[in-house]
Amino acid sequence: QVQSHYGFGTPATPQDLAKYFSIPADGRGLPPGSGTAANGAKLFADNCAACHGDKLQGNPTAGLGGDKLIGGRGTLATDAPVKTVESYWPYATTLFDYIKRAMPFTSPGTLSDDEVYSLVAYILSEAKIIKANETMDAKSLPKVAMPNRDGFEPDPRPELGLYR
């Protein structure tokens, strides 16, 4: 009496799917467009610095609380690790994906793809991960060599020493 498929829901067309994105490390789904640190610097000052600091140092203003974005290299194995895009993030693609979806915090989803590429370029360049004149686009971004690229391992739990 029951069909193996219920048949509820309707086909999601390419147009339906066009507004969604989620960019894995290989850059699949990165949009056309490009940006540079020079353009990003101005955009950052206008849209981001209030919360992330004009030196990208994080949280300059009470009540806004943006993360520190650069610095912290070499601290991960110390007693006071500082985790930033520069020191901790394994993939530059994540930066594009996250800024495009969630920033600026008070008006997320309003930046153009060129603007996002530019902001990514600016942050990576301030982090001295790319050179100031490198252009970020769908091809170059996945190739950016993040300092902590190999810093992650899969979950080794359960920790077997904790069984009797």
Place this chain on the structure above:
Amino acid sequence: QVQSHYGFGTPATPQDLAKYFSIPADGRGLPPGSGTAANGAKLFADNCAACHGDKLQGNPTAGLGGDKLIGGRGTLATDAPVKTVESYWPYATTLFDYIKRAMPFTSPGTLSDDEVYSLVAYILSEAKIIKANETMDAKSLPKVAMPNRDGFEPDPRPELGLYR
């Protein structure tokens, strides 16, 4: 480590218990005092008739909805049973207990014991269960012969015919 009694709570003294009552069919706990239908008639007109009707016929006023108190004798085995104090209630003690705790509906617990005895006498007399001049008190009330005294049986369920 644990005591067999926790020891929480404090003794309930006779004074603590004095304000409570609950009168079983044998009349245990009926208070001193007494009343007659004559006194009850006036009390009923003043405090009860608005909701129960001046003929005790029930629910005369929209929004108040007091039960019908008399009538219905001989209807219990018919297709249209009428359940009242007169036709259905097995014990007169219940009438005392209930009026004292819950009536009048808008100011329960305000009647004196004499008033409750009087109202009980009035209702039982209107129901032709006692004579108009009988006095109701702790001794006489439990002895009132209610028409449906033997009308109840304990729960015979589960109904075994409903098992496969």
Place this chain on the structure above:
Amino acid sequence: LLSNPATAQKAPPGAEYFDVPDDPTKVPGRPVAGDGGYGSRSQFESEVRVRYPTPNENTSWSLTPLDKMVGNLTASGLHFERHHNGIPTIDPSRHLIVVHGMVDKPLKFTMADLKRFPSVTRRHFIECSGNGLTEWKKPTLKTVQGTHGLLSTSEWTGVPFATIAREVGLKDGGTWVLAEGSDSAVMTRSIPMEKMLSDALLAYGQNGEAIRPEQGYPVRLLLPGYEGNTHIKWLRRLEVSDKPFMTREETSKYTDLMANGKARQFTLDMDAKSVITFPSGDMKLPGPGFYNVTGLAWSGRGRIQSVDVSIDGGKTWYPARIDSLPEPMCTVRFSFPWMWDGKPAVLQSRCTDETGYIQPTLQQLTAIRGDNGPTGSVYHLNAIQSWGVAADGSITNVHA
């Protein structure tokens, strides 16, 4: 960011109104704990319990919207109500529970005292034995809220009466316990000691927080599987006795008058029962096709063992799926995959509990109880419910 009074009117009871953005991903949402730290339901959810139009609104009942519910528990705000003179407002710091009668040591307990005892946490339904009282003679109310809404399920936390019994010490021959409420009906019922010692709780918790005012705040009696009226709310007193007290609620009311004029008394167990909540009365199916028929089943005598569903008014029965974990004296959610062919149909569900009792048809039930309900045998209608499906998809309450 709380809604302002001007727009508050737009929100259903229990909800706050907020403006609805075109795209919720493009504007920041409401801040964490902006509600003062206690949340409320969505403004898009509007089901309410509805009062049955008794003449006096202080002795009345309101019914749970079973047709709008999902899962097995009842949201605390939607638990059915039956009050005999309204909801009292009780300050828990001034509330006492006294336990006396045939005991070695009468005691009084503050709420703080009560909460110092070990407690247990159990899920149980409560059903008013008057649930469905309009439905004996002919199908009367339109929706399942009307026909079955005096049923709700909660997680209850409380102290077993057995623990309290050890404190006061029971005298031999104490076979009944009177429970009394602190409302203005000063509600009283007599409960067999055997039940009190087996699983009765003095319950102060409901779904993780204090019991709600309508359900007996600060403490109620919880008698798993017993008719709702016995679960005395606003509990203030327990008196141990060698006999029942023959209170008004166990003589004038909550007794079952049979056709021969004799009435059953202390009919305390709720018999096994089930009902389809989707689709149910007053709904309309958009057209032929697949429907996930779903409902609730429960028994006052233990766990639900199985539920069957019929689409032809009881001629053929198919097993239903059990979609939640069966527990003693607790509802279960069941479902049945139904491919509607567009022809008239009669939907029914029938449950069996772990004692082997099978939910009866109305015919079977009235053969035993007589058909003089609702004025005679008013209570304990647990018959199979039928929902008629017309060719146009409209669903009505029918006797089949």
Place this chain on the structure above:
Amino acid sequence: LLSNPATAQKAPPGAEYFDVPDDPTKVPGRPVAGDGGYGSRSQFESEVRVRYPTPNENTSWSLTPLDKMVGNLTASGLHFERHHNGIPTIDPSRHLIVVHGMVDKPLKFTMADLKRFPSVTRRHFIECSGNGLTEWKKPTLKTVQGTHGLLSTSEWTGVPFATIAREVGLKDGGTWVLAEGSDSAVMTRSIPMEKMLSDALLAYGQNGEAIRPEQGYPVRLLLPGYEGNTHIKWLRRLEVSDKPFMTREETSKYTDLMANGKARQFTLDMDAKSVITFPSGDMKLPGPGFYNVTGLAWSGRGRIQSVDVSIDGGKTWYPARIDSLPEPMCTVRFSFPWMWDGKPAVLQSRCTDETGYIQPTLQQLTAIRGDNGPTGSVYHLNAIQSWGVAADGSITNVHA
């Protein structure tokens, strides 16, 4: 009879104020359904979830008042919150869930579509993996609400992802699923397909009614036993992929940096954990005597098997009572009868789950994870909690 605005201020969040009579048995109470048909908690109950003072109140969390809770479930109004840019207001009639990626047939579902599928109802805890993040180095927050309040338990109703998977058809090699929220953080996490097919739910029901706005109205992902952040709220999209997406929340956040500078990623299971909620931090025992020590235990890997309690900081362990029914990936309420002799004591609880995993001490845990928390290994602190009892009865959060 609803409270008037002038006196409404007197009532705590979630309650309405009513005048308190001297004797509630002498005045009629409030009428049935006088509240409009959706009830609220008592005016005498005031516990609230409290926001942790992060700089930005839109990306913040609020903690469940575990010290004030009874039973096992969390009242819906007190379920902990963690939002990354506030609570969106979503009209369910306009909400879509799209399922695409490595599937045979990408589909979009309205809420009405989703509700047509068979559903299941399960009780599960959700715990933020950041629960206790302040407690690695030294005892920091005073109460159990602060140390453990990112934990709540509900009854959830929803459609298994496995059912949806049959609709879209999975392509071979689809080993991960991205879940995306419709809030303004457009939250994304990658979930292993194995988990999605084993017990993931698209949940639209919570404790019998629609899921609350703070918990993802109209629909959230429910991943029994997984860290809270993965249970994507306001779910709008599922994308099947051959690899994880390495989103910000699974790289920058919710990874566990070890002492050697390497970080664990996709640490999704919540390890077994327990905590004593009474007595707990910031309480004061009135004096020597009996106390019913009680708390909660839970595991992301199955049922709780047993709970032990120590009153001497872990030197001696006694079995605790289990006061509610253990269910997979669900809290249980436990208790222990303690006769306090008035001398300083250290109370601890320790649970074992059905896999045999034993809740570790903080020393055992930091021996493995390093002691650079909270800036290093921030998440997944499931160590035994210690409450110090001073001779004067005051209770404090201690490391012992």
